[in-house]
Each structure stands twice: as C-alpha cells, then as structure tokens.
Amino acid sequence: QVQLLESGGGLVQAGGSLRLSCAASGSRFSINDMGWYRQAPGKQRELVASITRGGYTNYADSVKGRFTISRPDAKNIVYLQMNSLKPEDTAVYYCNLLTSLGHGYWGQGTQVTVSS
Numbered sequence: 001q002v003q004l005l006e007s008g009g010g011l012v013q014a015g016g017s018l019r020l021s022c023a024a025s026g027s028r029f030s031i032n033d034m035g036w037y038r039q040a041p042g043k044q045r046e047l048v049a050s051i052t053r054g055g056y057t058n059y060a061d062s063v064k065g066r067f068t069i070s071r072p073d074a075k076n077i078v079y080l081q082m083n084s085l086k087p088e089d090t091a092v093y094y095c096n097l098l099t100s101l102g103h104g105y106w107g108q109g110t111q112v113t114v115s116s
Contacts, residue, residue, distance in 0.1 A: 001026050002024065002025070002026045002027045002097075002099075002103075002105045003024070003025050003026050004022055004023070004024050004095045004096075004097065004105060004106065004107035004108075005022065005023045005024075005025070005107070006020065006021065006022045006093070006094075006095050006107040006108065006109065006110045007020070007021050007022075007110065008020040008021050008080075008110065009093060009110030009111045009112045010111075010112070010113070011113045011114075011115065012085055012112075012113070012114055012115070013114070013115050014085060014086055014087055014114055014115065014116050015084060015085065016085050016114070017081070017082060017083045017084075017085065018082045018085065018112060019079060019080065019081050019082065020036065020079065020080040020082070020093055020095075020110060020112075021077065021078075021079055022034070022036075022077065022078045022079075022080075022095030022107055023076065023077045024076040024077070024078075024095075024097050024105075025076065027076070027097075027099055027105075029099040029100045029101050029103075030053070030099065030100045031053070031076055031097050031098070031099055031100070032052060032053050032098050032099065032100055033050055033051070033052050033053070033097065033098040034050065034051055034071055034076075034078040034095070034096065034097045034098075035047065035048070035049060035050030035051065035058075035069070035078070035095075035096045035097075036048040036049050036050075036069065036078070036080045036093055036094070036095060036096070037093070037094045037096055038089075038091035038092065038093045038094065038112075039091055039092050039094070039109075040088075040090060040091040040092075043091075045094070046060065047060055048060055048063055048067065048080065048093065049063065049067055049068075049069040049080060050069065050096075051069045051070070051071045051078060053074050054074070055071070055074065057069055062088075063082075063089075066082065066083050066084045066085075067080060067081065067082050067083070068080070068081040068083075069081075076097075078095065078097075080093070082112070085112075085114045086114060087114045087115065087116045088114075089112060089114050090112060090113050090114050091112060092109040092110065092111055092112075093109065093110050093111075093112050094106055094107055094108075094109045094110075095107035
C-alpha cells in the first residue's frame with residue numbers, strides 16, 4: 001500500500017514562506033516523478049511543480065521564481081519551498097507520485113492559507 005505523508009501547511013501572511021514536505025512509502029516499484037498540485041475552492045486541481053527522478057523540474061507559470069521543488073538524492077521525499085506567498089496561493093496542496101509502471105498516487109492534502 002503506497003502512502004504519501006504530507007506536512008508543512010498552515011496559515012501565513014502575504015509575503016511569508018512555508019515549506020511543504022511529502023514522504024512516500026510502501027511502493028514496490030521505483031518512483032519516477034513526484035510533484036505538488038493544488039486545488040482552491042471552486043477550481044480544478046492544478047499542477048504547481050514536479051520533479052523527475054533525474055532532477056528535471058517543471059513549474060506553473062504562477063509560481064515560477066517564488067516556489068522551489070526539491071528531492072534530495074532522488075529519494076522518496078519531496079519538498080516544496082514557497083516564498084513570497086500571495087492570497088491567491090491559498091488552496092489544499094496535494095502530493096503526487098508516479099511509479100515506474102505508470103501508477104499514480106495522491107496524498108491526503110494539506111491546507112495552505114495566505115492572509116492579505
């Protein structure tokens with residue numbers, strides 16, 4: 001049973017920072033991609049950032065220059081450093097992974113609220 005344990009969400013003022021963490025366990029197969037998505041009330045879930053096993057990163061235009069995704073030693077942990085947070089970053093953030101067989105898994109989500 002693959003599990004994704006997320007932490008680091010919370011309430012922060014605009015301009016502040018938060019770091020999200022996600023630790024994956026239980027996968028019988030190697031993990032290729034890991035990433036973070038978010039879903040605001042009334043909106044569709046959207047990609048925030050992703051990172052491949054080889055370290056290639058991809059960011060949504062809205063977070064480029066403010067958020068940094070990292071995955072130390074390509075292990076089963078991924079971080080999202082979020083700086084210069086804006087009220088529009090308020091959402092539930094979900095961790096996601098893709099195994100070498102193409103199976104995708106989601107975390108339970110962590111709330112990020114940015115006050116103006």
